[in-house]
Each structure stands twice: as structure tokens, then as C-alpha cells.
Amino acid sequence: MGLSFHLTAAHHVFSTLPPNPLSANAVTEKLTRSNHSIWEAQVLSAVRGARLYGHLTGASTPPVKEIEDKDGKKVSNPVFEDWEARDQQILSFLLTSISPGILSHIAKTKTATDAWAKLEAMFASQTRARAVNLCISLANTKKGNSSTIDYFTKMKIFSDEMAAAGQPITDDELVEYILTGLPAEYKSLVTSLVTRVESVTVDELYS
Structure with a gap:
């Protein structure tokens, strides 16, 4: 009886976790130092299609971690737990779409917003320099x-x-x-x- 109860409770906990809306959207070309724009287009298409773009930009802010129960005690906020689970799914989606040489630069990021900001900063100057060099090549x-x-x-x-x-x-x-x-x-x-x-x-x- 006790074992059955615990299994039922465990099933209930896991069933409440939100399914990953990005699981079917594998990025075909992993991020390297030379294909950022192509990679970014694939990622943004998947994330926007799942209505999760705010997790990249930071517009989707986390709820408070704890709330008070009816007795005034601090307890975990299930809304935060759902938000965090979703954010980690997006972060995992990003990490698995990046080549090992780039992955080391963002491996310690904790949220999807942090990882996205680091990648954007890393490639901004490189992309501008590459575009300038290509323009010079076209002209010369x-x-x-x-x-x-x-x-x-x-x-x-x-x-x-x-x-x-x-x-x-x-x-x-x-x-x-x-x-x-x-x-x-x-x-x-x-x-x-x-x-x-x-x-x-x-x-x-x-x-």
C-alpha cells in the first residue's frame, strides 16, 4: 500500500512537468565560428514557433521562488518551478545545438537568457568584421x-x-x-x- 502510494505520488509529480515544445525542432547545423547567422535563424524559428522568445530576450521574467501557504509558511512556488523547467528546456536546446569549440564559452550559464546574451555578444563584432571584409573582397x-x-x-x-x-x-x-x-x-x-x-x-x- 505504501509503495503504491509513493509510486502514484511520483507519477503525479513527473506528469506535471511541462513537455518540451522544442524536442521536435533539432537544429540541423550546429553553431561554429563561421555560421552564426544560419544557426541563429534556425534557433529563432523554433523558439518563436514555440512562443518562448521571451526566455531568450529576458522579457519572460521568473516568478518568485517561494510563496506563503495558508499557514504563513514559506513553500516552493510551483509557478516558478514550471518557469524554471521551461527555461532549462530552452537552455538545453541551445547547448545541444552548439559545437564543442563554442560550447565551452557558455557551459556555465544558468539560464537561456544568459546563454543567448553571451552568444550574441561573442558574435556581434565578429559578424561585423566578416561583413566588412567580404564587402572589400567584392569591391577589389x-x-x-x-x-x-x-x-x-x-x-x-x-x-x-x-x-x-x-x-x-x-x-x-x-x-x-x-x-x-x-x-x-x-x-x-x-x-x-x-x-x-x-x-x-x-x-x-x-x-
């Missing part, structure tokens, strides 16, 4: 002796990496960069494209 890269395909591919990769760094450029901007890097023998092509009324898409330029 010339076709030279490269084949047309190799030159176009290199410039397209720079553009894709700008987008991955959170600083996407438009098709018009990429076309301008590509045309600027062409040698003199392409002058007639450049002139005809620049004087067109309609914008030239990247695919049209490649053709």
Missing part, C-alpha cells in the same frame, strides 16, 4: 585571367557569405560589383547593360 576582386564562370562563381560566393553574415546585398549591387571587376574587352557589354532602362538580374548577367 577582378576577373583577371580567371574564366568567366570562375569569376562569376567567386563573386556569387562572396554575396552568399554576406547574406550568411547578416548583411545581404541586392542583385543590383552584386551586378555592379561584377561589372566593375571586368577587364577592358568587356567594355561594350558593360556599357550596354549600364545604359539599359530595366535592371539586370544576376541570372541575366551570367547568361
Whole structure:
């Protein structure tokens, strides 16, 4: 009888824990030093979809840990326990989506908000520097002796990496960069494209 009672009580305790709404949202690409924007997009999509974004920003503040019962005694606040359980689920989701090299920087964080703030601070300056370097590469890269395909591919990769760094450029901007890097023998092509009324898409330029 006593054993049955304890098992029933234990089942009741565990059944009240909130299910993890992020358990089915595995991040396919773990965070490294070179893919922060892609990783962030995956994480934010999952967290916002579960309506838990406030746990990352700090907008969801924890309730008080203890409350008074009917006798005026301090007891654990079940609302806080539920909030903490949810926050730890989100923190676990973040930790399991990070590569070992990055994980060591946030392994000691206690809440999802703390972990997110550390990651954002860590990558903010790195992302800006990467975007600046890519912009310089786009401006300075010339076709030279490269084949047309190799030159176009290199410039397209720079553009894709700008987008991955959170600083996407438009098709018009990429076309301008590509045309600027062409040698003199392409002058007639450049002139005809620049004087067109309609914008030239990247695919049209490649053709």
C-alpha cells in the first residue's frame, strides 16, 4: 500500500512537468565560428514557433521562488518551478545545438537568457568584421585571367557569405560589383547593360 502510494505520488509529480515544445525542432547545423547567422535563424524559428522568445530576450521574467501557504509558511512556488523547467528546456536546446569549440564559452550559464546574451555578444563584432571584409573582397576582386564562370562563381560566393553574415546585398549591387571587376574587352557589354532602362538580374548577367 505504501509503495503504491509513493509510486502514484511520483507519477503525479513527473506528469506535471511541462513537455518540451522544442524536442521536435533539432537544429540541423550546429553553431561554429563561421555560421552564426544560419544557426541563429534556425534557433529563432523554433523558439518563436514555440512562443518562448521571451526566455531568450529576458522579457519572460521568473516568478518568485517561494510563496506563503495558508499557514504563513514559506513553500516552493510551483509557478516558478514550471518557469524554471521551461527555461532549462530552452537552455538545453541551445547547448545541444552548439559545437564543442563554442560550447565551452557558455557551459556555465544558468539560464537561456544568459546563454543567448553571451552568444550574441561573442558574435556581434565578429559578424561585423566578416561583413566588412567580404564587402572589400567584392569591391577589389577582378576577373583577371580567371574564366568567366570562375569569376562569376567567386563573386556569387562572396554575396552568399554576406547574406550568411547578416548583411545581404541586392542583385543590383552584386551586378555592379561584377561589372566593375571586368577587364577592358568587356567594355561594350558593360556599357550596354549600364545604359539599359530595366535592371539586370544576376541570372541575366551570367547568361
